[in-house]
Amino acid sequence: MRAEVLAAVVAELAEHGYDGLTMDGVAARSGVHRTTVYRRWKSVAGLLVDLLDSGATDDWAPADTGTLEGDLIALNREVYESLTIEPSITRAVIAASFRTPEAGAALREFWADRYRRSGVVVQRAIDRGEVPATTDAYAVCVAATAPIYHQLLLLRQPMTAAESDRYARAAARLGSS
Amino acid sequence: MRAEVLAAVVAELAEHGYDGLTMDGVAARSGVHRTTVYRRWKSVAGLLVDLLDSGATDDWAPADTGTLEGDLIALNREVYESLTIEPSITRAVIAASFRTPEAGAALREFWADRYRRSGVVVQRAIDRGEVPATTDAYAVCVAATAPIYHQLLLLRQPMTAAESDRYARAAARLGSS
DNA sequence: ATCTTAACACTACATTCGTCGCATTAAGGA
DNA sequence: TCCTTAATGCGACGAATGTAGTGTTAAGAT
Numbered sequence A, B: 001m002r003a004e005v006l007a008a009v010v011a012e013l014a015e016h017g018y019d020g021l022t023m024d025g026v027a028a029r030s031g032v033h034r035t036t037v038y039r040r041w042k043s044v045a046g047l048l049v050d051l052l053d054s055g056a057t058d059d060w061a062p063a064d065t066g067t068l069e070g071d072l073i074a075l076n077r078e079v080y081e082s083l084t085i086e087p088s089i090t091r092a093v094i095a096a097s098f099r100t101p102e103a104g105a106a107l108r109e110f111w112a113d114r115y116r117r118s119g120v121v122v123q124r125a126i127d128r129g130e131v132p133a134t135t136d137a138y139a140v141c142v143a144a145t146a147p148i149y150h151q152l153l154l155l156r157q158p159m160t161a162a163e164s165d166r167y168a169r170a171a172a173r174l175g176s177s
Numbered sequence C: 001a002t003c004t005t006a007a008c009a010c011t012a013c014a015t016t017c018g019t020c021g022c023a024t025t026a027a028g029g030a
Numbered sequence D: 001t002c003c004t005t006a007a008t009g010c011g012a013c014g015a016a017t018g019t020a021g022t023g024t025t026a027a028g029a030t
Helices: A002-016 A023-030 A034-041 A044-056 A068-084 A089-097 A101-118 A120-128 A137-155 A161-176 B002-016 B023-030 B034-041 B044-056 B068-084 B089-097 B101-118 B120-128 B137-155 B161-176
Strands: none
Touching (some): A002 A023, A002 A034, A002 A044, A023 A034, A023 A044, A034 A044, A044 A089, A044 A101, A068 A089, A068 A137, A068 A161, A101 A120, A101 A137, A120 A137, A137 B101, A137 B137, B002 B023, B002 B044, B002 B089, B044 B089, B044 B101, B068 B089, B068 B137, B068 B161, B089 B101, B101 B137, B137 B161
């Protein structure tokens, strides 16, 4: 039941975009009745929150390439892709997060979880002696990924994958300085 | 007419927040008829786009404190305030920008205009000999302000005005390195 | 003063959205 | 098996949302 509905959310998102994502559309596509969708998920934001939760409990972990720079580049490419593929679930959830407190809270938890998991790339670099033991893992990961979000989501300027690599390298240097 | 409606948008935003912002509410408060609001502005996003446009044609300019660091700190404080006051028009427009292409385009123009105007703080620093003539004004302004947006809007972590000052100082050093 | 035109007011209507009461089904316990 | 309970399906309703058609008013031109 939950799986069908969440799959319908993704499909509707792909077809009509975030603004065209409607409770009725999800209900019709999933085969679940309107009232049931309203009862269990309350709103469009509720659907996206649940979609986020279903992803947060997965076994995601950053790639291990052997170097901090390589790890951060891989990380940035994932971020880059999550924002540029159509439909972007990430964009949709961010859009929802500006509308309801629940979605905002869910997104905050999601970021916290992601950056916590991402931190191991710095820990590995410390273990290898690449960077000082005092390096702030969180700060490095934020420094690597923040420019991508800022440029694509806020400024809405185009960006290439190569540029996202550059930000990763800059963050890696930041860690070892 | 336009002024009354836009004023009503701000007032409604203050009272009910972005997702409580409705065409009917704006029409009722402004005293303009429903159908007129629909005809001229189409949608809630259209109202916010126009609000943004009305702000883009104003005479905003960054403060002139005498030093690059001082100018950037002043700039960051404005950004900080625009995101933390309630209601935040900026937040509302950003929310809308994730929903319709028109709002997205309007926001892109707005940022471009703002950063273009902000660039003079770097130009003044160049004229004073504070930073090299090759300094990228846009990059410095983005470096100063981006962390505020990222932390408050995306990560949704709390932030103090003092921290926003720190980011301004870091960007100033970036310019003179 | 009259005409033209554009913007707005008004009413009415169709559609969509969210909720309610009740029937039905499924799962588990006595 | 029968009963209990929780979740879902169902139809209908009221409210909100968006649109169409028709006046009405105001400004400028002649």
